[in-house]
Amino acid sequence: DIYAAGDVAEFEGMPYGIWPAAMEQGKIAGNNMAGGDMVYEGTVMANTLKVVGVDLASAGNIDAENEFESQVFTDENIYKKIVIENDKITGCIMLGDTKGFSIMTKAISERVDVSKIKNQILSAGFNFDG
Incomplete structure (x- = not known):
């Protein structure tokens, strides 16, 4: 062997x-x-780093070609995107705020069905830890 x-x-x-x-x-x-x-x-391919003092994390398929459903949240200092295929998170990008990144990567690797919460995941106040 x-x-x-x-x-x-x-x-x-x-x-x-x-x-x-x-x-x-x-x-x-x-x-x-x-x-x-x-x-x-x-x-799950996942990386975290700090670029010029700003936290950046990505995992899974970030879907650069925009072939799949995605949810995006932006404000002045934050960009977050989750990619969803067949009601499962397949990738994410978090820039400026990486809270919940480990939960996202776990959801990707365990192929968690997010059909009931996918429209709330990136909303303000969503509790990644709950």
Whole structure:
């Protein structure tokens, strides 16, 4: 058997090159080397950084081609976009305010149905943590 994880590994033809994918792949490879039977199903591509003092986070498919439904919120210092496909969040961008980013990435990876709340997710006062 051959086991690989991190920057040297590709999944479905794609090298992830991000730390969360390397950690997840490493856990699965280690488990399987010890006799386990875990399957890697991919990692949500997510990155956070600070640009000139402004927080920026993105995850999943940001849908640059505008092929899918999206919700966008903007004000003077904030831009947020969520991409929705088949009532599930498939990607997001948060600039200026990244509150709730970990909840978004979890919703993306767990393919949570947001059909009942999708029009409220980016509204002012929406509680990402509740």
